[in-house]
Amino acid sequence: FAPWDDPNEKPLIQFKGVTKRFGDFTAIDDLSLDIYAQEFFALLGPSGCGKTTMMRMLAGFENPTSGTILLSGQDIAPVPPNKRAVNMMFQSYALFPHLSVWDNIAFGLRRGNGSKQEISERVEEMLRLTRLEKFAKRKPHQISGGQRQRVALARSLAKAPKLLLLDEPLGALDAKLRQDTQFELMDIQEKTGTTFVIVTHDQEEAMTVASRVAVMDEGRLIQVATPSVIYEAPESVYVADFIGDVNIIEGSASQSGDKVEISWAEGEMPIRGTTAKTFAPGQPCHFAIRPEKVTITTERPDSANVLQGKVIDIAYLGNLSTYHVKLPNGTMMKAQTANTRRLANRGITWEDDVWLSFTDTAGVLLER
Numbered sequence: 486f487a488p489w490d491d492p493n494e495k496p497l498i499q500f501k502g503v504t505k506r507f508g509d510f511t512a513i514d515d516l517s518l519d520i521y522a523q524e525f526f527a528l529l530g531p532s533g534c535g536k537t538t539m540m541r542m543l544a545g546f547e548n549p550t551s552g553t554i555l556l557s558g559q560d561i562a563p564v565p566p567n568k569r570a571v572n573m574m575f576q577s578y579a580l581f582p583h584l585s586v587w588d589n590i591a592f593g594l595r596r597g598n599g600s601k602q603e604i605s606e607r608v609e610e611m612l613r614l615t616r617l618e619k620f621a622k623r624k625p626h627q628i629s630g631g632q633r634q635r636v637a638l639a640r641s642l643a644k645a646p647k648l649l650l651l652d653e654p655l656g657a658l659d660a661k662l663r664q665d666t667q668f669e670l671m672d673i674q675e676k677t678g679t680t681f682v683i684v685t686h687d688q689e690e691a692m693t694v695a696s697r698v699a700v701m702d703e704g705r706l707i708q709v710a711t712p713s714v715i716y717e718a719p720e721s722v723y724v725a726d727f728i729g730d731v732n733i734i735e736g737s738a739s740q741s742g743d744k745v746e747i748s749w750a751e752g753e754m755p756i757r758g759t760t761a762k763t764f765a766p767g768q769p770c771h772f773a774i775r776p777e778k779v780t781i782t783t784e785r786p787d788s789a790n791v792l793q794g795k796v797i798d799i800a801y802l803g804n805l806s807t808y809h810v811k812l813p814n815g816t817m818m819k820a821q822t823a824n825t826r827r828l829a830n831r832g833i834t835w836e837d838d839v840w841l842s843f844t845d846t847a848g849v850l851l852e853r
């Protein structure tokens with residue numbers, strides 16, 4: 486059982502019907518959400534959807550206009566930020582430039598009531614955890630961006646919060662370092678067992694690090710699920726489109742059991758799919774299929790679904806290539822294949838007439 490599937494598991498954090506208004510603008514709209522201990526939970530959504538507002542309410546910089554937020558079953562509204570077992574790490578890291586790495590990490594601990602010995606041991610432990618032992622005496626300007634990020638993380642974890650909020654924690658790092666640091670973050674999260682809630686613009690980052698992802702739009706949760714469910718079984722076109730690349734075909738459904746045919750364009754065969762949902766005869770629907778589920782060949786294959794078209798564009802991505810194929814009715818479809826040595830599609834190039842094919846279970850049927 487994952488904790489979110491276990492009826493006996495109590496959530497660490499509960500949003501219960503939380504609304505946050507700024508004047509007459511509703512930033513968070515009657516939102517309910519459970520986050521469990523030791524989760525690495527990601528909030529994902531377009532700019533302005535309310536991610537930071539969620540974090541600020543958890544940290545105590547804002548309170549809900551209505552509804553409650555519980556931490557370990559207790560309403561946190563009356564608890565001031567510095568008394569919450571919650572810490573927030575900002576994108577800017579907010580390190581003290583005149584203090585050494587050691588003193589930056591010790592800063593919060595010194596304001597507590599631990600002995601000198603205890604503080605020292607804790608700082609050493611944090612330095613080991615973030616592999617910063619060698620840099621303890623340096624000032625922030627004498628270390629790299631990635632190391633500064635680790636100092637900020639060490640400082641945020643020093644007081645062993647139950648919950649650490651990370652607002653775009655890797656935003657200042659370049660792409661390669663960012664990837665390495667994602668794995669470090671996951672490792673540190675696992676070692677400390679602290680619950681992490683991360684806000685990121687980067688969907689791949691959210692998919693990499695998170696146990697579960699919440700996709701938000703305009704102050705509401707659109708879907709909350711594991712990365713693979715979000716990717717493989719999006720519940721709406723919004724989610725399918727927001728995460729990863731997708732072909733969306735508009736049509737109307739005609740269902741028989743779990744089999745469904747989607748009529749979609751003059752002169753094209755209906756698309757054959759499967760669904761666990763129920764569609765009324767002729768109900769408008771969207772059929773969503775990931776480019777890597779679409780096979781591209783020069784010979785007509787034997788498959789549940791075949792479409793003919795012409796290659797308009799090829800994006801070479803090293804390990805993968807994405808083919809942009811135009812169908813006779815003008816629809817553009819993307820097919821992505823791995824660039825292995827034994828390519829079925831070897832030699833396919835611009836202007837080639839090709840066949841696109843996919844099985845009847847390769848796509849997802851969504852309501853329109």
Ligand code: ATP
Binds near residue numbers: 530537686
């Ligand atoms: P981004 O990804 O750009 O950081 P976000 O999803 O974190 O966006 P929030 O910062 O939570 O979005 O803001 C949500 C909405 O609430 C925005 O439209 C923002 O303008 C508005 N908002 C946030 N704080 C305030 C405030 N103090 N006063 C008025 N409006 C605010």
